[in-house]
Amino acid sequence: MKILQLPSGKAIPILGQGTWRMGERASQKQAEINALRLGLDLAMTLIDTAEMYGEGGAEKVVAEAISGRREEVYLVSKFYPFNASYEGAIKACDRSLSRLKTDYLDLYLLHWRGSIPLSETLEALQHLKQAGKILDYGVSNFDTDDMEEAESLPGGQKIVTNQVLYNLKRRGIEWDLLPWCKKRNIPIMAYSPVEQRAFVNNSKLEELATKHNATSTQIALSWLLHQDNVISIPKATNPQHVRENRAALDIKLTEEDFKIIDRTFKPPSRKMGLAMR
Numbered sequence: 001m002k003i004l005q006l007p008s009g010k011a012i013p014i015l016g017q018g019t020w021r022m023g024e025r026a027s028q029k030q031a032e033i034n035a036l037r038l039g040l041d042l043a044m045t046l047i048d049t050a051e052m053y054g055e056g057g058a059e060k061v062v063a064e065a066i067s068g069r070r071e072e073v074y075l076v077s078k079f080y081p082f083n084a085s086y087e088g089a090i091k092a093c094d095r096s097l098s099r100l101k102t103d104y105l106d107l108y109l110l111h112w113r114g115s116i117p118l119s120e121t122l123e124a125l126q127h128l129k130q131a132g133k134i135l136d137y138g139v140s141n142f143d144t145d146d147m148e149e150a151e152s153l154p155g156g157q158k159i160v161t162n163q164v165l166y167n168l169k170r171r172g173i174e175w176d177l178l179p180w181c182k183k184r185n186i187p188i189m190a191y192s193p194v195e196q197r198a199f200v201n202n203s204k205l206e207e208l209a210t211k212h213n214a215t216s217t218q219i220a221l222s223w224l225l226h227q228d229n230v231i232s233i234p235k236a237t238n239p240q241h242v243r244e245n246r247a248a249l250d251i252k253l254t255e256e257d258f259k260i261i262d263r264t265f266k267p268p269s270r271k272m273g274l275a276m277r
């Protein structure tokens with residue numbers, strides 16, 4: 001697995017596994033655990049979850065998937081903006097740790113900005129780090145101005161990632177946020193990297209897919225995996241999707257492929273508001 005180095009010096013895999021929509025249906029639980037374990041077997045050891053997913057249900061699924069394998073895993077969770085006060089974030093972290101049956105998170109993210117002052121949230125995150133409950137912290141759904149504000153606050157310079165919506169159909173961040181982060185060696189964690197199945201049988205990507213003996217979804221993911229400073233976290237419960245996502249790492253796109261892709265999925269030509277789910 002290729003890795004990136006975070007500003008903290010820690011290593012993070014560039015391809016992981018998402019868990020949104022997991023932990024919502026009991027009938028799917030075993031399939032979700034199996035998929036995550038298969039992903040670990042295939043070296044996709046970064047698992048991204050959140051207290052929001054299944055209202056704690058996804059974290060419980062993750063706990064079973066990583067049982068006995070905690071040391072292999074780069075574990076990320078996120079807390080709600082309404083839990084972003086000093087006390088709130090500390091309590092939310094404790095609840096996540098308890099559901100995940102672990103005593104530390106590799107990375108803890110503010111899920112999106114709310115009304116609680118960022119300075120207070122950063123104070124809580126620094127406390128959690130000092131206490132050893134999290135190894136690093138970051139943010140999610142922050143646009144460039146949010147990142148600038150965070151950077152100006154105590155503890156803001158220790159933010160190691162920003163998890164945002166980024167894929168071939170959502171390239172707005174290339175205008176300013178991506179370069180801003182790259183300049184500071186802060187990797188972007190691309191969520192919804194396969195745009196929730198929107199690239200399946202995409203006629204524009206089919207030609208490249210045929211050329212690379214891959215699927216159109218794999219081409220879309222491979223394009224992200226070729227980007228500097230970007231981590232991708234596709235969610236897959238179907239084991240075939242898990243395998244295909246891992247195999248996307250082995251696809252080598254050419255300069256010509258990139259040109260074809262850019263003609264269809266155009267990079268931004270102006271500042272765009274940050275896209276969010």
Ligand code: NAP
Nearest residue numbers: 018019020191192193194195196217234235236237238241
């Ligand atoms: P996604 O990963 O782009 O898409 C997931 C969907 O695509 C699932 O229906 C999955 O099907 C399917 N899929 C996965 N791999 C595939 C493949 N190789 N071929 C065809 N279909 C494939 O969307 P996402 O779940 O929204 O985003 C990924 C993760 O990012 C989330 O799970 C979550 O951890 C994180 N996220 C964060 C935020 C945030 O605000 N920070 C927002 C959204 C998502 P199966 O499940 O049936 O395999």
